[in-house]
Amino acid sequence: MGEIDWCRAIVVELNELKVAETVVHWMVVNFADADGARASIGEGTILGVTPSECLEATGIAAVARERHVPVLDLDALPARKTPIPNGVVLDHLMISAAVAEFDYIVSLPVMKTHMHCRVSLGLKNMKGCLRGREKVRLHQLPPCPAFPGVKPLDLAIADMAAVLAPHLALMDGSTGMQGLVASAGSQLHPGLMVASDSVLAAGAVAAVLMGYEPRDIAHLRLAAHRAFGVIDCAQMEIDPPSWREWITPFELPPQKSNFEYRDVHVLDRESCSACLSTMLMFLQRHYAELGDYLPLTFAIGKGHATLPERAFCLGKCRAKAAAGQHVFMKGCPPVASDILRAVVADQCHLSRRETQD
Numbered sequence: 474m475g476e477i478d479w480c481r482a483i484v485v486e487l488n489e490l491k492v493a494e495t496v497v498h499w500m501v502v503n504f505a506d507a508d509g510a511r512a513s514i515g516e517g518t519i520l521g522v523t524p525s526e527c528l529e530a531t532g533i534a535a536v537a538r539e540r541h542v543p544v545l546d547l548d549a550l551p552a553r554k555t556p557i558p559n560g561v562v563l564d565h566l567m568i569s570a571a572v573a574e575f576d577y578i579v580s581l582p583v584m585k586t587h588m589h590c591r592v593s594l595g596l597k598n599m600k601g602c603l604r605g606r607e608k609v610r611l612h613q614l615p616p617c618p619a620f621p622g623v624k625p626l627d628l629a630i631a632d633m634a635a636v637l638a639p640h641l642a643l644m645d646g647s648t649g650m651q652g653l654v655a656s657a658g659s660q661l662h663p664g665l666m667v668a669s670d671s672v673l674a675a676g677a678v679a680a681v682l683m684g685y686e687p688r689d690i691a692h693l694r695l696a697a698h699r700a701f702g703v704i705d706c707a708q709m710e711i712d713p714p715s716w717r718e719w720i721t722p723f724e725l726p727p728q729k730s731n732f733e734y735r736d737v738h739v740l741d742r743e744s745c746s747a748c749l750s751t752m753l754m755f756l757q758r759h760y761a762e763l764g765d766y767l768p769l770t771f772a773i774g775k776g777h778a779t780l781p782e783r784a785f786c787l788g789k790c791r792a793k794a795a796a797g798q799h800v801f802m803k804g805c806p807p808v809a810s811d812i813l814r815a816v817v818a819d820q821c822h823l824s825r826r827e828t829q830d
């Protein structure tokens with residue numbers, strides 16, 4: 474990408490407009506009906522859910538079928554090793570080879586907050602183009618000594634911008650998600666969409682509309698610092714000029730997973746969003762049933778050197794380290810109801826041992 478010092482963004486108020494449906498229609502009219510051109514919808518998901526489940530649940534698959542637009546499972550298709558020029562924490566990425574077959578890429582995320590990155594918008598959304606577990610690798614990178622205090626995930630997303638910037642970013646704010654992450658957050662309805670041919674400009678405007686300062690979003694700041702785009706709204710032409718009237722503050726993602734669950738400790742090191750989301754979903758659904766078993770400690774992510782003796786280890790990442798020493802729950806991510814079963818079974822096992830002693 475060349476150096477960018479000015480850009481344009483548009484904010485549109487939505488009235489019952491279904492953004493994904495409208496974008497599919499627009500793609501068909503502008504691309505698929507042109508001679509020799511084809512439009513497709515690509516999806517790559519968080520672990521624990523497949524792209525087709527996701528597209529069916531959101532209704533996008535139905536619209537695609539109706540308009541004869543192919544749907545691509547970017548997790549299942551072959552990937553290509555793509556070098557990252559001047560990467561800070563990445564020297565390459567395994568990107569779905571299908572992405573390179575298209576001349577024009579649109580990033581279409583829902584506006585939402587994110588526990589690891591504060592917000593997840595057009596640039597972070599491009600992680601969906603990475604092959605399956607390549608997405609997890611970005612969550613498990615070691616700290617970078619040259620950037621103390623900066624999460625390696627944010628540095629990796631800024632590296633990714635060098636090779637995976639979309640041509641158009643459309644932030645769907647018809648319905649947004651606030652709080653932790655998609656499955657454990659709550660909905661809100663700003664009723665707007667942000668569009669720009671600069672993914673950083675769109676991200677910055679969307680961040681302001683969500684109540685955040687773009688420079689506080691580390692991956693946006695880092696990508697802008699590397700001249701991948703502009704995040705200073707004063708350097709943009711934003712239409713309409715009164716766009717700030719539509720600011721709808723999104724609730725901040727919690728910085729600690731055990732913030733509202735007394736006597737539950739979640740030790741999180743280098744987990745990906747799927748395990749974190751499962752953990753929070755488990756607590757939301759089952760905390761009331763845990764009374765007899767508290768206090769409880771859970772460990773997620775592969776970055777723990779040591780753990781307290783009675784910690785429950787969750788997910789494939791902890792399999793080796795847990796072996797023989799901790800109660801381990803398989804899955805990638807594990808299933809919330811299995812976690813409850815494991816806690817109850819462990820307590821029964823302990824009670825039996827105490828009776829025998």
Ligand code: SF4
Binds near residue numbers: 743788807
């Ligand atoms: S076990 Fe959990 S943290 Fe590890 S990759 Fe799977 S979902 Fe992510």
